[in-house]
Amino acid sequence: MRANRTALVLGAGVIGLSCAYFLRRAGWEVTVIDRGEPGHGCSWGTAGLLCPAHSQPLPGPGVLAKALRWMLREDSPFHIRFRLDPTLPGWLLGFARACTLARSRESFEAIRSVSSLSLQLFEEVRGRGDADFYFERRGGYWAFVTEAGVAHAREEAEDLRRNGFPVDFLGGDAAREREPALSAAVRAAIFLHGDAHGSSLGFAESLAATLKRHGVRVETGVRALRLLREGTRIRGAEVRSGDGAREERGADETVLALGAHSPLRARTAGVRLPIQPAKGYSATVRTFEGVPSIPVTVAERKVIITPLQNVVRFAGTLELAGYDPSLNKRRYRAVIAGGQAGLAARIPLEDEVAWAGIRPLTPSSVPLIGRPPGRDGLLVAAGHGMLGFTQSLGTGRLIQQLADGDEPSVDMAPFAP
Numbered sequence: 397m398r399a400n401r402t403a404l405v406l407g408a409g410v411i412g413l414s415c416a417y418f419l420r421r422a423g424w425e426v427t428v429i430d431r432g433e434p435g436h437g438c439s440w441g442t443a444g445l446l447c448p449a450h451s452q453p454l455p456g457p458g459v460l461a462k463a464l465r466w467m468l469r470e471d472s473p474f475h476i477r478f479r480l481d482p483t484l485p486g487w488l489l490g491f492a493r494a495c496t497l498a499r500s501r502e503s504f505e506a507i508r509s510v511s512s513l514s515l516q517l518f519e520e521v522r523g524r525g526d527a528d529f530y531f532e533r534r535g536g537y538w539a540f541v542t543e544a545g546v547a548h549a550r551e552e553a554e555d556l557r558r559n560g561f562p563v564d565f566l567g568g569d570a571a572r573e574r575e576p577a578l579s580a581a582v583r584a585a586i587f588l589h590g591d592a593h594g595s596s597l598g599f600a601e602s603l604a605a606t607l608k609r610h611g612v613r614v615e616t617g618v619r620a621l622r623l624l625r626e627g628t629r630i631r632g633a634e635v636r637s638g639d640g641a642r643e644e645r646g647a648d649e650t651v652l653a654l655g656a657h658s659p660l661r662a663r664t665a666g667v668r669l670p671i672q673p674a675k676g677y678s679a680t681v682r683t684f685e686g687v688p689s690i691p692v693t694v695a696e697r698k699v700i701i702t703p704l705q706n707v708v709r710f711a712g713t714l715e716l717a718g719y720d721p722s723l724n725k726r727r728y729r730a731v732i733a734g735g736q737a738g739l740a741a742r743i744p745l746e747d748e749v750a751w752a753g754i755r756p757l758t759p760s761s762v763p764l765i766g767r768p769p770g771r772d773g774l775l776v777a778a779g780h781g782m783l784g785f786t787q788s789l790g791t792g793r794l795i796q797q798l799a800d801g802d803e804p805s806v807d808m809a810p811f812a813p
């Protein structure tokens with residue numbers, strides 16, 4: 397234990413809480429602040445997948461052409477609302493540059509390295525009793541509902557095997573035999589043996605409770621206003637608490653884990669983070685007859701169906717629409733329709749909970765984990781896009797290793813902010 401060193405973690409989503417957890421375990425005195433409750437940002441309504449096999453980044457060969465076609469459809473899984481945002485053109489250029497085969501392979505490796513580390517840590521942290529939440533490790537399906545999808549599924553299964561993921565390729569009937577919940581429209585499926593799933597909100601709440609038990613101050617209703625900078629050193633943050641009082645919070649290390657809002661606060665210390673807010677939707681319904689036993693991703697529709705104890709969640713879509721939290725009904729309904737395409741039973745929609753969450757997305761889909769150049773005392777842990785829950789504990793461990801000057805568990809070069 398190294399005593400008396402202080403860390404201020406900005407943001408109590410799955411990422412900030414994971415950073416706080418490992419810092420505390422290493423002996424840091426930790427304070428976490430959030431403007432809301434732990435896990436009530438983007439970490440609230442996720443599909444709950446913990447899935448290193450999903451490490452494929454968004455950009456890749458052929459993606460630009462596909463994205464342009466999707467842009468013309470209101471109900472497509474990807475949409476950009478063009479607006480006056482000076483950071484958007486640069487981000488899109490970065491995205492276009494990340495679309496080469498070589499870059500997408502590098503990004504895959506980077507994301508996979510943190511995701512795999514994370515999944516090991518989920519087992520370890522649960523084993524210690526530090527995160528008690530709904531979690532299952534029984535695999536998952538990718539279901540394909542088009543003829544073109546079947547050919548793609550075969551290649552994808554081969555690719556996954558080459559990358560060390562144990563998978564089964566199943567024809568439609570074989571898939572339905574194993575998972576009777578799948579619809580007649582499913583023509584092929586990949587079964588991923590190593591996938592896990594669980595409640596991201598349950599994880600956040602449980603970790604926050606553990607932190608409090610171990611002396612971490614978890615402060616809610618406190619907004620980070622700006623980073624405090626002295627020359628090249630960041631010495632904490634100015635915050636505003638619920639009663640409107642402004643105060644300075646000093647710390648030896650400040651961890652910026654504000655999810656999609658991270659670039660707004662980074663800017664106050666002259667740090668530019670290439671992160672775009674990327675909205676997604678989920679619908680949560682009570683469990684019903686004909687629910688799949690494990691998660692199913694309807695591949696062509698980019699919709700995930702996840703059984704989460706007594707509810708079922710349908711999640712998907714990616715919309716670059718700025719920080720507007722509103723729910724586009726048409727695109728939300730497309731998420732439900734995409735889920736329905738993979739399921740034999742009808743989804744009961746009488747009392748569903750509709751949710752929109754804003755993911756923090758980098759151009760390459762690789763998160764930013766590390767120290768921005770020329771800024772001592774600041775560590776960034778943001779930009780985890782579609783896979784923040786999966787990468788959470790891995791990110792937390794890496795941030796602690798960087799803070800302590802320990803050898804990081806994975807090559808950190810791809811994550812440099």
Ligand SMILES: Cc1cc2nc3c(=O)[nH]c(=O)nc-3n(C[C@H](O)[C@H](O)[C@H](O)COP(=O)(O)OP(=O)(O)OC[C@H]3O[C@@H](n4cnc5c(N)ncnc54)[C@H](O)[C@@H]3O)c2cc1C
Pocket residue numbers: 406407408409410411412429430431432433434435436437438439440441442443444445446447618619620621653654655656657661675676677678711712752753754755756777778779780781782783784785786787
């Ligand atoms: C529909 C959908 C489905 C998803 N499914 C999955 C999945 O199956 N698996 C997976 O791995 N990932 C999934 N994700 C991605 C995952 O949700 C995100 O990557 C992850 O939640 C990011 O965590 P975070 O802690 O960085 O951000 P957040 O959870 O958003 O946390 C940031 C926190 O910062 C706080 N904050 C912001 N600004 C301020 C401020 N100025 N002052 C104080 N506090 C502030 C917010 O209140 C928030 O609590 C999904 C996302 C969506 C939208």
